[in-house]
Structure formats: structure tokens, C-alpha cells
Amino acid sequence: MAKTDDINTSTNPRYQRYRPERYSPRMSIFWWVHKKPFVKFIVRELTSLFVAAYAVLLIFQVRALSQGAEAWEALVAWFSTPFSIGLHVIIFLFVVFHAITWFNLAPTAMVLRIGKKRIPGGVIITINFLMWIALSLAIATLILAR
Amino acid sequence: MANKKNNDPFWWTLFGAGGTISAFFIPIHVALIGIAIPLGWFAMPDYEGLVELARHPLSRIYLFALISLSLFHWAHRFRFTLYDGLQLKHLEQYIVVFCYGSAIVGTVIGLIFVLSI
Structure with a gap:
């Protein structure tokens, strides 16, 4: 076999021996569509786009508030258009998916202990979901009470 | 590249804080201001x-933190979405500048408006 290598490197200096460990095929960018957990992973990653989109919409709301009643009313009128409502429904679905996956991963990200005993993951998840409900009600009350 | 590794915990902290605050608070804002009120x-x-x-x-x-941290949450997660999803690792520098840069710009704009209410 050594002979073959000699021949190849002398006739073609760039010739390289077959190295299976270097073989890394280029995957399709749609590698994730065939398996449910992968789809869930990609959808979870894409939720960040909708989180950012709403951050931008919040900037517009704050800007309208700072510009005066007329600017605010114009924005409120836009919120009532079918396009805006449709957009918000889509954003809502993604941010709720973000929230659910985020809270479910909370015990993995933070380990809480009482004394030496680790608080079970299920307890942390439940507390997160209860806090989510309580904080949502608090914000809704603050806004609607105005 | 060593510099990038040193910065990662910083960006990850902002990602984590943004993920938490956006999970708790954005759904109710969207549901109330964007859906329930417009539908009457x-x-x-x-x-x-x-x-x-x-x-x-x-x-x-609250408004400033919600805007800014949500943007940094996006920046960090979307950076890796582009790497993993679209296999754009070779464009790393541009992606990093685009993602974190946009979040920084949004943070400054958000701060200006929040202070001018």
C-alpha cells in the first residue's frame, strides 16, 4: 500500500490519503423538519424573533405615549386593523410557546436548595407558572384600572 | 477569538434575564393591548x-428593562439560530455585530423614548 501512496503524492502533490474522520457532509438547512423534537427545537429558537418584534412594538407604544394624545390615538387605531390583530395573534402564539418552554427548562438552568435538599424540578416549574399568572393579572389590572 | 469567549457569560446573562422577563410579561401585553382591547x-x-x-x-x-432585555435575549438566541439553522458559522463576525449591535441600538432608542414620556 505504501507504494501506491508514493506514486500518488509524487504525481499529484495535493493528493491526500482517504481520511474518513475528516468527512463532514454538508447538511441541508432543513435537517430538522423530519423529527418532531427537532421541529420543536427550531420553533423554540425562532420565538426570539417574535420577542424582538414585540420589543419593537413596545418602543412604538412608548414613542406614541411620549408624543401626545394624537399619536397615541393613531397607534390605537392601527391596533384595531385586521393586519395588526393577526400579527398580534401570531406573536402571542410564539411568545406563549417561548414562556412555556422557558419555564419548563427553569429547573435545568437553576438548582435551588433548601438546606442540603434540592427543590424538585416540578415544584420550580409550578412556581414559575403560578408567578406567570399572578404577574399577568397584576399588569392587566394596572393597565385596565386607568 | 479568545476575547469572544470572555464575553460570552456577559451576553448569556442578558439572554437569560431577557428570556425570563419576556416570558413573564410579554404575553399579557400582546393579549391585552394587541388582541383583547382591539377586539372590544x-x-x-x-x-x-x-x-x-x-x-x-x-x-x-419596567418598560426600559422589558424592551432592552428582550432585544438582548433575541440577539443571543438568534445568533445561534443563524449558526445552527443556516450554517453560517463563517459569517460569525458579521452576525455578532448585527445581532448585538441591533440590540444596543434598540436599547438606546428605547431609553430615549422611555425618558421622554
């Missing part, structure tokens, strides 16, 4: 009342 399930509060609420120092901090 609730009445939109008056402009004066909302401005008064938004002018409270705690509201300003």
Missing part, C-alpha cells in the same frame, strides 16, 4: 391615565 373585550384606558401610569419611575424602569 375591554375598553382602552384614556391617554392621560396611561401616560400617568407610564411616567411612574417604576414603570419607566
Whole structure:
């Protein structure tokens, strides 16, 4: 076999021996569509786009508030258009998916202990979901009470 | 590249804080301001009342944190979405500048408006 290598490197200096460990095929960018957990992973990653989109919409709301009643009313009128409502429904679905996956991963990200005993993951998840409900009600009350 | 590794915990902290605050608070804002009120399930509060609420120092901090941290959450996660999903590792520097840069710009704009209410 050594002979073959000699021949190849002398006739073609760039010739390289077959190295299976270097073989890394280029995957399709749609590698994730065939398996449910992968789809869930990609959808979870894409939720960040909708989180950012709403951050931008919040900037517009704050800007309208700072510009005066007329600017605010114009924005409120836009919120009532079918396009805006449709957009918000889509954003809502993604941010709720973000929230659910985020809270479910909370015990993995933070380990809480009482004394030496680790608080079970299920307890942390439940507390997160209860806090989510309580904080949502608090914000809704603050806004609607105005 | 060593520099990038040193910065990662910093960006990850902002990602984590943004993920948490956006998970807790954005759904109710979207549901209320973007869906329930426009559909007439609730009445939109008056402009004066909302401005008064938004002018409270705690509201300003809340709005600024919600805007800024949500953007940094996006920046960090979307950076890796582009790497893993679209296999754009070779464009790393541009992606990093675009993602974190956009979040920084949004943070500054958000701060200006939050302070000018």
C-alpha cells in the first residue's frame, strides 16, 4: 500500500490519503423538519424573533405615549386593523410557546436548595407558572384600572 | 477569538434575564393591548391615565428593562439560530455585530423614548 501512496503524492502533490474522520457532509438547512423534537427545537429558537418584534412594538407604544394624545390615538387605531390583530395573534402564539418552554427548562438552568435538599424540578416549574399568572393579572389590572 | 469567549457569560446573562422577563410579561401585553382591547373585550384606558401610569419611575424602569432585555435575549438566541439553522458559522463576525449591535441600538432608542414620556 505504501507504494501506491508514493506514486500518488509524487504525481499529484495535493493528493491526500482517504481520511474518513475528516468527512463532514454538508447538511441541508432543513435537517430538522423530519423529527418532531427537532421541529420543536427550531420553533423554540425562532420565538426570539417574535420577542424582538414585540420589543419593537413596545418602543412604538412608548414613542406614541411620549408624543401626545394624537399619536397615541393613531397607534390605537392601527391596533384595531385586521393586519395588526393577526400579527398580534401570531406573536402571542410564539411568545406563549417561548414562556412555556422557558419555564419548563427553569429547573435545568437553576438548582435551588433548601438546606442540603434540592427543590424538585416540578415544584420550580409550578412556581414559575403560578408567578406567570399572578404577574399577568397584576399588569392587566394596572393597565385596565386607568 | 479568545476575547469572544470572555464575553460570552456577559451576553448569556442578558439572554437569560431577557428570556425570563419576556416570558413573564410579554404575553399579557400582546393579549391585552394587541388582541383583547382591539377586539372590544375591554375598553382602552384614556391617554392621560396611561401616560400617568407610564411616567411612574417604576414603570419607566419596567418598560426600559422589558424592551432592552428582550432585544438582548433575541440577539443571543438568534445568533445561534443563524449558526445552527443556516450554517453560517463563517459569517460569525458579521452576525455578532448585527445581532448585538441591533440590540444596543434598540436599547438606546428605547431609553430615549422611555425618558421622554
